[in-house]
Amino acid sequence: MKTDQQLDAAVFLQTVSVAIAQLKQQLQHDYEQTYPDLREIVHLVLDEEETKAWELSSFPHLLLPDLVEAHVEKLNLQPADTRHDDLRVPHHFPKIDHHQPAFAVCG
DSSP states (O other): OOOHHHHHHHHHHHHHHHHHHHHHHHHHHHHHHHOGGGHHHHHHHHHHHHHHHHHHOSOHHHHHHHHHHHHHHHTTOOOOOOOOTTOOOOOOOOOOSOOOOOOOOOO
């Protein structure tokens, strides 16, 4: 029988795996748009850097774009434009109608 921690770890791993798969797909698209003749190389770079990202962190999706960019630069290519300003994440921050300055005394 699995414990709650094991189930939480499995859900976390699945969530991160889905996130990195989606990110790789987006990066593949972005780099193929920039370098349409280098599809196979882009695919190999993404796979190699994904492996490295998993070795470095439990949050590989945070490292992958920078690792791919560094690898592409080593190939004497320009990084693709991976910014997507059209994607907006809705935020639900409460509006603060009045605020007071915070002071800290150090000493």
